[in-house]
Amino acid sequence: MTEPVNPIPDGYHTITPSLTVRDCAEALEFYKDALGAVERMRAPGPEGSVWHAEIQIGDSIVMLNDEYPEQGAHGPQALGGSPVGLWLYVEDADAAFARAVEAGAEVTMPPADMFWGDRMGSVVDPYGHKWTFASKVEDVGPEEMKKRQQEAMGQAEGT
Protein backbone atom coordinates (compact mmCIF):
# COMPACT_ATOMS: atom_id res chain seq x y z
CA MET A 1 0.00 0.00 0.00
CA THR A 2 1.30 3.40 -0.87
CA GLU A 3 0.61 6.51 1.18
CA PRO A 4 -1.90 8.94 -0.29
CA VAL A 5 -0.10 11.90 -1.85
CA ASN A 6 -1.06 15.48 -1.05
CA PRO A 7 -1.65 17.14 -4.47
CA ILE A 8 -0.30 20.43 -3.09
CA PRO A 9 3.16 19.83 -1.64
CA ASP A 10 4.02 21.37 1.73
CA GLY A 11 5.44 24.87 1.55
CA TYR A 12 3.84 25.91 -1.74
CA HIS A 13 1.10 28.48 -2.00
CA THR A 14 -1.37 28.21 -4.88
CA ILE A 15 0.85 30.35 -7.10
CA THR A 16 4.61 30.14 -7.47
CA PRO A 17 6.34 32.40 -10.00
CA SER A 18 8.81 30.66 -12.29
CA LEU A 19 11.56 32.85 -13.77
CA THR A 20 13.62 32.20 -16.85
CA VAL A 21 17.06 33.73 -16.31
CA ARG A 22 20.16 33.85 -18.47
CA ASP A 23 23.11 32.48 -16.48
CA CYS A 24 20.82 30.91 -13.91
CA ALA A 25 23.64 29.55 -11.73
CA GLU A 26 25.15 33.03 -11.46
CA ALA A 27 21.70 34.52 -10.86
CA LEU A 28 21.07 32.09 -7.99
CA GLU A 29 24.12 33.48 -6.17
CA PHE A 30 22.93 37.00 -6.91
CA TYR A 31 19.47 36.31 -5.46
CA LYS A 32 21.05 34.90 -2.30
CA ASP A 33 23.07 38.11 -1.88
CA ALA A 34 20.45 40.56 -3.05
CA LEU A 35 17.25 39.06 -1.64
CA GLY A 36 18.40 36.76 1.14
CA ALA A 37 17.10 33.84 -0.91
CA VAL A 38 17.78 30.31 0.35
CA GLU A 39 18.37 27.60 -2.24
CA ARG A 40 15.94 24.69 -1.83
CA MET A 41 16.98 22.56 -4.78
CA ARG A 42 18.73 22.63 -8.13
CA ALA A 43 18.39 20.14 -11.00
CA PRO A 44 21.07 20.22 -13.67
CA GLY A 45 20.32 20.61 -17.36
CA PRO A 46 22.45 20.08 -20.45
CA GLU A 47 25.91 21.68 -20.69
CA GLY A 48 26.04 22.86 -17.09
CA SER A 49 22.79 24.77 -17.31
CA VAL A 50 20.17 24.90 -14.56
CA TRP A 51 17.08 23.07 -15.72
CA HIS A 52 15.09 23.81 -12.56
CA ALA A 53 15.94 25.45 -9.26
CA GLU A 54 13.91 26.65 -6.34
CA ILE A 55 14.68 29.37 -3.85
CA GLN A 56 12.80 30.45 -0.74
CA ILE A 57 12.34 34.12 0.07
CA GLY A 58 10.39 34.68 3.27
CA ASP A 59 7.38 32.38 3.08
CA SER A 60 7.42 32.21 -0.73
CA ILE A 61 9.08 29.88 -3.20
CA VAL A 62 10.41 31.05 -6.58
CA MET A 63 11.30 28.63 -9.37
CA LEU A 64 14.11 29.44 -11.81
CA ASN A 65 15.57 27.95 -14.96
CA ASP A 66 18.11 28.86 -17.60
CA GLU A 67 17.11 30.08 -21.02
CA TYR A 68 16.27 27.29 -23.46
CA PRO A 69 15.39 29.25 -26.59
CA GLU A 70 14.55 26.11 -28.57
CA GLN A 71 11.84 25.40 -25.96
CA GLY A 72 10.56 28.97 -25.92
CA ALA A 73 12.20 29.80 -22.59
CA HIS A 74 13.58 33.32 -22.98
CA GLY A 75 14.81 35.61 -20.20
CA PRO A 76 14.15 39.34 -19.94
CA GLN A 77 17.43 40.15 -21.69
CA ALA A 78 16.33 38.20 -24.77
CA LEU A 79 12.84 39.70 -24.74
CA GLY A 80 13.93 43.26 -23.94
CA GLY A 81 12.02 43.44 -20.68
CA SER A 82 9.51 41.61 -18.51
CA PRO A 83 5.73 41.86 -18.28
CA VAL A 84 5.85 40.51 -14.71
CA GLY A 85 7.27 42.10 -11.58
CA LEU A 86 7.81 40.43 -8.24
CA TRP A 87 6.33 42.38 -5.34
CA LEU A 88 7.77 41.67 -1.90
CA TYR A 89 5.99 42.74 1.25
CA VAL A 90 8.72 42.90 3.87
CA GLU A 91 9.27 44.21 7.39
CA ASP A 92 11.58 47.00 6.20
CA ALA A 93 11.33 48.03 2.55
CA ASP A 94 14.28 50.44 2.82
CA ALA A 95 16.58 47.76 4.19
CA ALA A 96 15.51 45.20 1.58
CA PHE A 97 15.92 47.76 -1.20
CA ALA A 98 19.36 48.80 0.06
CA ARG A 99 20.52 45.19 0.22
CA ALA A 100 19.45 44.54 -3.38
CA VAL A 101 21.13 47.71 -4.66
CA GLU A 102 24.29 46.93 -2.70
CA ALA A 103 24.37 43.53 -4.42
CA GLY A 104 24.15 45.14 -7.85
CA ALA A 105 20.48 45.71 -8.66
CA GLU A 106 19.68 48.88 -10.59
CA VAL A 107 17.41 51.47 -8.98
CA THR A 108 14.21 52.11 -10.92
CA MET A 109 12.42 53.91 -8.06
CA PRO A 110 14.02 54.89 -4.76
CA PRO A 111 11.92 54.12 -1.67
CA ALA A 112 9.17 56.66 -1.03
CA ASP A 113 5.84 56.84 0.79
CA MET A 114 2.96 56.04 -1.57
CA PHE A 115 -0.54 57.50 -1.28
CA TRP A 116 -2.04 54.06 -0.63
CA GLY A 117 -0.04 53.69 2.57
CA ASP A 118 2.96 51.67 1.43
CA ARG A 119 6.59 52.68 1.56
CA MET A 120 7.95 51.23 -1.64
CA GLY A 121 11.04 51.07 -3.82
CA SER A 122 11.80 49.18 -7.03
CA VAL A 123 14.83 47.73 -8.77
CA VAL A 124 15.67 45.72 -11.85
CA ASP A 125 18.22 42.97 -11.33
CA PRO A 126 21.22 42.35 -13.62
CA TYR A 127 19.22 39.68 -15.47
CA GLY A 128 16.27 41.97 -16.17
CA HIS A 129 13.75 40.79 -13.59
CA LYS A 130 11.86 43.49 -11.69
CA TRP A 131 11.49 43.52 -7.91
CA THR A 132 9.53 45.88 -5.68
CA PHE A 133 10.04 46.06 -1.92
CA ALA A 134 7.13 47.40 0.09
CA SER A 135 6.14 47.83 3.73
CA LYS A 136 2.75 49.07 4.83
CA VAL A 137 3.35 52.24 6.89
CA GLU A 138 -0.14 53.74 7.04
CA ASP A 139 -3.63 52.26 7.07
CA VAL A 140 -5.69 54.27 4.61
CA GLY A 141 -9.48 53.97 4.93
CA PRO A 142 -11.73 53.45 1.87
CA GLU A 143 -12.99 57.06 1.65
CA GLU A 144 -9.55 58.57 2.04
CA MET A 145 -8.17 56.03 -0.48
CA LYS A 146 -10.75 57.00 -3.07
CA LYS A 147 -9.94 60.70 -2.60
CA ARG A 148 -6.21 60.07 -2.89
CA GLN A 149 -6.66 57.87 -5.97
CA GLN A 150 -8.64 60.56 -7.72
CA GLU A 151 -5.97 63.14 -6.86
CA ALA A 152 -3.23 60.84 -8.13
CA MET A 153 -5.09 60.12 -11.37
CA GLY A 154 -5.74 63.82 -11.85
CA GLN A 155 -2.00 64.40 -11.57
CA ALA A 156 -1.29 61.54 -13.96
CA GLU A 157 -3.60 63.07 -16.54
CA GLY A 158 -2.18 66.53 -15.94
CA THR A 159 -5.53 68.01 -14.87
Add this chain to the structure above:
Amino acid sequence: MTEPVNPIPDGYHTITPSLTVRDCAEALEFYKDALGAVERMRAPGPEGSVWHAEIQIGDSIVMLNDEYPEQGAHGPQALGGSPVGLWLYVEDADAAFARAVEAGAEVTMPPADMFWGDRMGSVVDPYGHKWTFASKVEDVGPEEMKKRQQEAMGQAEGT
Protein backbone atom coordinates in the same frame (compact mmCIF):
# COMPACT_ATOMS: atom_id res chain seq x y z
CA MET B 1 -2.47 57.84 19.11
CA THR B 2 -2.52 55.82 15.91
CA GLU B 3 -2.53 52.04 15.81
CA PRO B 4 0.76 50.42 14.86
CA VAL B 5 0.64 49.25 11.25
CA ASN B 6 1.64 45.72 10.25
CA PRO B 7 4.28 46.18 7.51
CA ILE B 8 3.03 43.01 5.79
CA PRO B 9 -0.70 43.32 5.17
CA ASP B 10 -2.94 40.34 5.96
CA GLY B 11 -3.37 37.88 3.12
CA TYR B 12 -0.09 38.59 1.32
CA HIS B 13 2.78 36.15 1.21
CA THR B 14 6.31 37.52 0.87
CA ILE B 15 6.10 37.46 -2.93
CA THR B 16 3.16 38.53 -5.06
CA PRO B 17 3.52 38.44 -8.86
CA SER B 18 2.40 41.60 -10.64
CA LEU B 19 1.35 41.17 -14.29
CA THR B 20 1.18 43.82 -16.97
CA VAL B 21 -1.65 42.90 -19.34
CA ARG B 22 -3.03 44.58 -22.45
CA ASP B 23 -6.80 45.15 -21.99
CA CYS B 24 -6.57 44.53 -18.27
CA ALA B 25 -10.33 44.94 -17.66
CA GLU B 26 -11.07 42.27 -20.24
CA ALA B 27 -8.28 40.08 -18.86
CA LEU B 28 -9.74 40.30 -15.35
CA GLU B 29 -12.97 38.73 -16.61
CA PHE B 30 -10.95 36.08 -18.42
CA TYR B 31 -9.01 35.19 -15.27
CA LYS B 32 -12.27 34.83 -13.33
CA ASP B 33 -13.56 32.39 -15.97
CA ALA B 34 -10.32 30.58 -16.67
CA LEU B 35 -8.73 30.42 -13.22
CA GLY B 36 -11.60 30.93 -10.80
CA ALA B 37 -9.98 34.19 -9.74
CA VAL B 38 -11.85 36.46 -7.33
CA GLU B 39 -11.42 40.21 -7.75
CA ARG B 40 -10.18 41.87 -4.55
CA MET B 41 -9.85 45.42 -5.78
CA ARG B 42 -9.50 47.58 -8.86
CA ALA B 43 -8.13 51.14 -9.08
CA PRO B 44 -8.87 53.07 -12.27
CA GLY B 45 -6.19 54.70 -14.40
CA PRO B 46 -6.39 57.26 -17.20
CA GLU B 47 -8.81 56.73 -20.09
CA GLY B 48 -10.64 53.79 -18.58
CA SER B 49 -7.48 51.77 -18.04
CA VAL B 50 -6.80 49.64 -14.96
CA TRP B 51 -3.97 51.19 -13.00
CA HIS B 52 -3.90 48.44 -10.36
CA ALA B 53 -6.07 45.44 -9.65
CA GLU B 54 -5.73 42.45 -7.40
CA ILE B 55 -7.22 38.99 -7.77
CA GLN B 56 -7.14 36.04 -5.42
CA ILE B 57 -6.51 32.52 -6.72
CA GLY B 58 -6.57 29.91 -3.96
CA ASP B 59 -4.40 31.33 -1.18
CA SER B 60 -2.40 33.61 -3.51
CA ILE B 61 -2.87 37.19 -4.64
CA VAL B 62 -1.91 38.38 -8.13
CA MET B 63 -1.59 42.06 -9.02
CA LEU B 64 -2.44 43.30 -12.51
CA ASN B 65 -2.23 46.52 -14.46
CA ASP B 66 -2.73 47.76 -17.98
CA GLU B 67 0.17 48.49 -20.30
CA TYR B 68 1.66 51.95 -19.79
CA PRO B 69 4.45 51.94 -22.39
CA GLU B 70 5.61 55.45 -21.42
CA GLN B 71 6.29 54.07 -17.92
CA GLY B 72 8.00 50.93 -19.20
CA ALA B 73 4.99 48.68 -18.47
CA HIS B 74 4.73 46.32 -21.44
CA GLY B 75 2.64 43.15 -21.63
CA PRO B 76 3.71 39.87 -23.20
CA GLN B 77 2.11 40.81 -26.53
CA ALA B 78 4.31 43.89 -26.78
CA LEU B 79 7.45 42.02 -25.71
CA GLY B 80 6.81 38.92 -27.80
CA GLY B 81 6.65 36.59 -24.80
CA SER B 82 7.18 36.37 -21.08
CA PRO B 83 10.24 35.34 -19.04
CA VAL B 84 7.96 34.46 -16.10
CA GLY B 85 5.41 31.69 -15.78
CA LEU B 86 2.85 31.26 -13.03
CA TRP B 87 2.86 27.79 -11.51
CA LEU B 88 -0.29 26.69 -9.71
CA TYR B 89 -0.34 23.71 -7.38
CA VAL B 90 -3.97 22.64 -7.30
CA GLU B 91 -6.07 19.69 -6.11
CA ASP B 92 -6.79 18.55 -9.68
CA ALA B 93 -4.44 19.71 -12.42
CA ASP B 94 -6.56 18.15 -15.19
CA ALA B 95 -9.70 19.99 -14.07
CA ALA B 96 -7.88 23.32 -13.69
CA PHE B 97 -6.24 22.89 -17.09
CA ALA B 98 -9.57 21.98 -18.75
CA ARG B 99 -11.27 25.03 -17.23
CA ALA B 100 -8.57 27.36 -18.56
CA VAL B 101 -8.67 25.84 -22.04
CA GLU B 102 -12.47 25.93 -22.09
CA ALA B 103 -12.25 29.67 -21.28
CA GLY B 104 -9.93 30.25 -24.24
CA ALA B 105 -6.36 29.59 -23.08
CA GLU B 106 -4.07 27.96 -25.64
CA VAL B 107 -2.59 24.54 -24.86
CA THR B 108 1.19 24.53 -24.73
CA MET B 109 1.47 21.14 -22.99
CA PRO B 110 -1.43 18.79 -22.31
CA PRO B 111 -1.52 17.27 -18.80
CA ALA B 112 0.87 14.38 -18.35
CA ASP B 113 2.65 12.60 -15.51
CA MET B 114 6.14 14.03 -15.00
CA PHE B 115 9.11 12.03 -13.75
CA TRP B 116 9.38 14.15 -10.62
CA GLY B 117 5.93 13.02 -9.45
CA ASP B 118 3.70 15.88 -10.65
CA ARG B 119 0.85 15.64 -13.09
CA MET B 120 1.19 18.87 -15.02
CA GLY B 121 -0.21 20.79 -17.97
CA SER B 122 0.55 24.25 -19.34
CA VAL B 123 -1.28 26.97 -21.25
CA VAL B 124 -0.68 30.48 -22.50
CA ASP B 125 -3.58 32.87 -22.00
CA PRO B 126 -4.93 35.20 -24.72
CA TYR B 127 -2.77 38.03 -23.30
CA GLY B 128 0.44 36.02 -23.45
CA HIS B 129 0.90 35.06 -19.81
CA LYS B 130 1.95 31.48 -19.11
CA TRP B 131 0.21 29.26 -16.54
CA THR B 132 1.06 25.74 -15.42
CA PHE B 133 -1.35 23.58 -13.41
CA ALA B 134 0.20 20.83 -11.35
CA SER B 135 -0.84 18.28 -8.76
CA LYS B 136 1.57 15.99 -6.97
CA VAL B 137 0.56 12.43 -7.76
CA GLU B 138 3.62 10.47 -6.62
CA ASP B 139 6.19 11.00 -3.89
CA VAL B 140 9.61 10.37 -5.44
CA GLY B 141 12.49 9.74 -3.03
CA PRO B 142 15.89 11.46 -3.46
CA GLU B 143 17.73 8.45 -4.95
CA GLU B 144 14.95 7.64 -7.41
CA MET B 145 14.70 11.35 -8.31
CA LYS B 146 18.42 11.53 -9.10
CA LYS B 147 18.18 8.45 -11.31
CA ARG B 148 15.14 9.78 -13.15
CA GLN B 149 16.76 13.20 -13.62
CA GLN B 150 19.83 11.63 -15.15
CA GLU B 151 17.67 9.57 -17.48
CA ALA B 152 15.66 12.64 -18.48
CA MET B 153 18.81 14.67 -19.11
CA GLY B 154 20.29 11.82 -21.13
CA GLN B 155 17.20 11.87 -23.31
CA ALA B 156 17.36 15.66 -23.62
CA GLU B 157 20.93 15.43 -24.83
CA GLY B 158 20.09 12.57 -27.16
CA THR B 159 22.53 10.18 -25.51
